[in-house]
Amino acid sequence: MAPSSKAERGGPGGKRGTAGPAAAGTAPRGRREHLVRQLDRVRLSGQLSPRLFRKLPPRVCVALKSIVDVEFLWAGHIFLGFSKCGRYVLSYTSSSGDDFSFYLYHLYWWEFNVHSKLRLVRQVRLFQGEEIYSDLYLTVCEWPGDSDMVIVFGFNTRSAPGLQVSAMLMSDENHRDIYVSAVAVPPTRHCPACRRGAETPGEAPRACLRHGFLLHTKFQVVYPFPTFQPAFQLRKDHVVLLNTSFSLVACAIAVHPAGDSSSQQILYRRRNLLGPGRRGENAPPEPPEQLEGSGGAPPAAQPPRAPPAPELPPGPPSLAVAKAKEFVADLFRRAQGAGGGPGGGHGEGGDDPPPSPRGAPPETPPRTPGSPPGDPSPPGTPPEPGYVNYTKLRYVLEPGEPPEEPEDDKISLPFVVTDLSGRSLRPLRERATAQGQFLTVEQLTLDFEYVINEVIRKDAAWARQFCSFSDYDIVILEVCPETSQVVINIGLLLLAFPSPDGQGQLRPRTYHTSLKVAWDLNSGAFTTVGVGDLSEVRGQTSGSVWSSYRKGCVDTVMRWLVPEAPGRGVHRMTNEALHKGCSLKVLADNERYTWIVL
Numbered sequence: 001m002a003p004s005s006k007a008e009r010g011g012p013g014g015k016r017g018t019a020g021p022a023a024a025g026t027a028p029r030g031r032r033e034h035l036v037r038q039l040d041r042v043r044l045s046g047q048l049s050p051r052l053f054r055k056l057p058p059r060v061c062v063a064l065k066s067i068v069d070v071e072f073l074w075a076g077h078i079f080l081g082f083s084k085c086g087r088y089v090l091s092y093t094s095s096s097g098d099d100f101s102f103y104l105y106h107l108y109w110w111e112f113n114v115h116s117k118l119r120l121v122r123q124v125r126l127f128q129g130e131e132i133y134s135d136l137y138l139t140v141c142e143w144p145g146d147s148d149m150v151i152v153f154g155f156n157t158r159s160a161p162g163l164q165v166s167a168m169l170m171s172d173e174n175h176r177d178i179y180v181s182a183v184a185v186p187p188t189r190h191c192p193a194c195r196r197g198a199e200t201p202g203e204a205p206r207a208c209l210r211h212g213f214l215l216h217t218k219f220q221v222v223y224p225f226p227t228f229q230p231a232f233q234l235r236k237d238h239v240v241l242l243n244t245s246f247s248l249v250a251c252a253i254a255v256h257p258a259g260d261s262s263s264q265q266i267l268y269r270r271r272n273l274l275g276p277g278r279r280g281e282n283a284p285p286e287p288p289e290q291l292e293g294s295g296g297a298p299p300a301a302q303p304p305r306a307p308p309a310p311e312l313p314p315g316p317p318s319l320a321v322a323k324a325k326e327f328v329a330d331l332f333r334r335a336q337g338a339g340g341g342p343g344g345g346h347g348e349g350g351d352d353p354p355p356s357p358r359g360a361p362p363e364t365p366p367r368t369p370g371s372p373p374g375d376p377s378p379p380g381t382p383p384e385p386g387y388v389n390y391t392k393l394r395y396v397l398e399p400g401e402p403p404e405e406p407e408d409d410k411i412s413l414p415f416v417v418t419d420l421s422g423r424s425l426r427p428l429r430e431r432a433t434a435q436g437q438f439l440t441v442e443q444l445t446l447d448f449e450y451v452i453n454e455v456i457r458k459d460a461a462w463a464r465q466f467c468s469f470s471d472y473d474i475v476i477l478e479v480c481p482e483t484s485q486v487v488i489n490i491g492l493l494l495l496a497f498p499s500p501d502g503q504g505q506l507r508p509r510t511y512h513t514s515l516k517v518a519w520d521l522n523s524g525a526f527t528t529v530g531v532g533d534l535s536e537v538r539g540q541t542s543g544s545v546w547s548s549y550r551k552g553c554v555d556t557v558m559r560w561l562v563p564e565a566p567g568r569g570v571h572r573m574t575n576e577a578l579h580k581g582c583s584l585k586v587l588a589d590n591e592r593y594t595w596i597v598l
Contacts, residue, residue, distance in 0.1 A: 061595045064587075067117045068110075077108070079598070080573035082589040083150075084142045087111065087188060089118060089587065089596065090573060092126075094135060102131040107140070107152065109186050114594060122186045122420075126152055127179040128216050129416050136179065137579060141230045142571040144481075146237040147185060148210060149253065153228060154179040174223045180242065182215040182253050184420075209397045209437035210255040213425065216416045221245040222358050224473045224546040234570045235479035238266055239521070241486065242413070243474055245358070246449070248488065249412045250521055252442040258435070267444040267484075268390045269522045358471055387454075388524035389445040395425035396438045412445045446519050448474060451526055452490060455515050459528040462496060467508045469494040473546050475553040477516070478560060484521035487529065489514055489556070491549040493542070496534060510537040512545055514552075567591060 064079065077091040089110045094103045105126040110118035136154035143151075155178050187194060194208045219242070226243035233241040242249045252266035395417045417425045417439065428434060452472065456463050473491040492515060495508040516529035537545060577584050587596040 061586075061597050062114060064596050064598050067112075067596070069117070078575055078578060079584075079587060079596075080138075080140055080575065081584075081587045082112070082594075083109075083185075084567070084571040085147060085188075086589050086592045086594070088121070088186075090140060092138060092575070102133050103135065105132070105136070105138075105154070107183060124183055124214060124420060125422070126181045126183070126216075127154060127218070128181075128214065128418060128422065130179060130216070130218055132156070132177075132179065135579075138575045139228065139230060140573045141234055143234050143237045144568055144570060148255070149182050149184050151234060151240055152181040152183060153230075154181075155228070176221050176225050178219050178221055178242075178244075180217050180240075182213075182240075184211050184213050184255075187211045209419075209425075209439060210257075212420045213255070213395075213397070213439055214418045214420065214422075215253060215439075215441065216418075217413045219244050219413060224471070224542070226473070227475060227550065229476050230570050230572050232476040232479045236481040236484065236521070241476065241479070243476075244412075246447070247412065248446045248448070248474065248486070248519070250442075250444045250446075250486075251413070252444075253439070255437055255439050256434075258437050260438075265392065265442060267442045267521050268388070268524050387447060387450050389443075389447070390524060391443050393441045394428040394434065394438050395441070396428060396434050396436060398426050398436065412443050415441055417441070444521060444524055446526060448472060448490065451517055452492065452515065455490075455517065455528050455531065460515075460531045462500070462534050464500045465496040465498070465534070467495040467497065470510075471542065473549060475550060477553065477557055486519045486521065487516065488519065489516050489553055491546065491553075493537070493545065494534075511535060512537050512549070514549070 065073070068077075076093050076095070078093070079089060079091045082089055089112045091108045091110065093106050093108075095106075096103060107124050107126055108120060109122040111121050112118060132154075134156040136156055139153045141151045141153070155176055157176065191208060191211065194211060221243070222245045226245060233243075238254050239250055239252045242251060250267055254266060256264075389412065391411050393411075393415070397419055419425065425439065428438065452469060456466055460466065469492050471493045475489045475491070476486065477489050478487040479485070492513050494511055494513065496511050497508050511534040513534050514532040516531075517526050518529050519526045584598055586598060589595070
């Protein structure tokens, strides 16, 4: 290591001191203190100097050019970093299509050995079926405990220069396209299913479903664009939380082995209240069992169960929806009668809040052709709460045309599911039995506008003042994987009267507030954690309002933050440096003390 201060070089001017015996308990002048002694001082003082480990020894540093053939570098490979296990190095390429009108993204796995060149073991195309017209910010993530797949997020921020594309095809400044791919990780060694697939006579070698599937989806978000929080959105293994601007969608992805006839669900483990002695398929067994991801704790050590779902008015789900719509309509009439404009998504009239491009929520996207509807509830199951939107799809790696099924309006996000070669996986009809491995995709959706209306109506002290809300922003504050609780903060711009009775002021004013809500992924129910006071917005733009709100959310998260042990958190790699016009200096595997120098 190079000297880092004049004192370490032997005093002012860098001159070394004269040789001689050192005083007891001190290091000789002109010599660096022994590393073990420095670490002992760190232990005693609790302070670690960043200069202590500025460099790694040359024996654990490898130059990228020495382990990758030059043709791959010329092909435009962008190296992202080491996988969590340290076995692979990941890279990606973005190339133009045949007509140079859109980008094609490919992800690569390279097997790493410090004593030899990188060996390419897998190449897959990301975001299949999508025509991407701008360069994307990419983030590749791995769950804390699930090493069978990675999640790749991509989003665009601006149009790519030089591409002659119709303006109708580009995302405008108020919208942003989000692309997501779940990709199976190559196995460290071939499992029995992989070997059986490779040995099938008359067929090309193919990986098993566990090690050979791709799942893609796309959605569009609006301003204020949701923050991307991989540390929270992938906190629970197998589950990814997607903020679509209008709803929070929990997607659970899992591969089940051949012959697995159980219907284990990761999301929405509702109890089936069928009376004494009768149990539904989704009900938990009689003896209490540990929850998945609970770390093997005995039942007595499990955290307390989440509070039960709030009771809804009696009757079918349509009655609850009708009451909610009537409540909103009444708010609109109050706003108009008080001199304000029509309420709803824009809050026009009165002191106009900062303009919002959110508008009405998008319609449910069309289902992928051939996708089956979600599994129906067993006979005798009580109707689910009106605001719960849950569906479960199953796919198999078998030949055959996808069956034609009626569309299911509960599917929040459409999925494209293929094998490694791009062949579509076959969806199963309803409760058909899978002959081999099968992939399940669950979706549980929380509608933000329904939550906002319900929380204000039931729990806000200022509910009588409220007229309408114009815009909102959602930030995830915490996710508990053991209890499946998700805590979100809803920042809200709204119109309200200055006094509870609305007298003396004919026009409502613009306010900002926040609602904290806990969402249970097991029951689908949400509960109110807290409702903030109204803070009047005076001369602020929407950008400044949301910037201040998100800063407050960051402060809250930092106060709650508990540092995670190495290797227990969400692992992520990004191409952020590329978009900043620079390059990473090293690819670091800090768990195994290895660097690849770029």
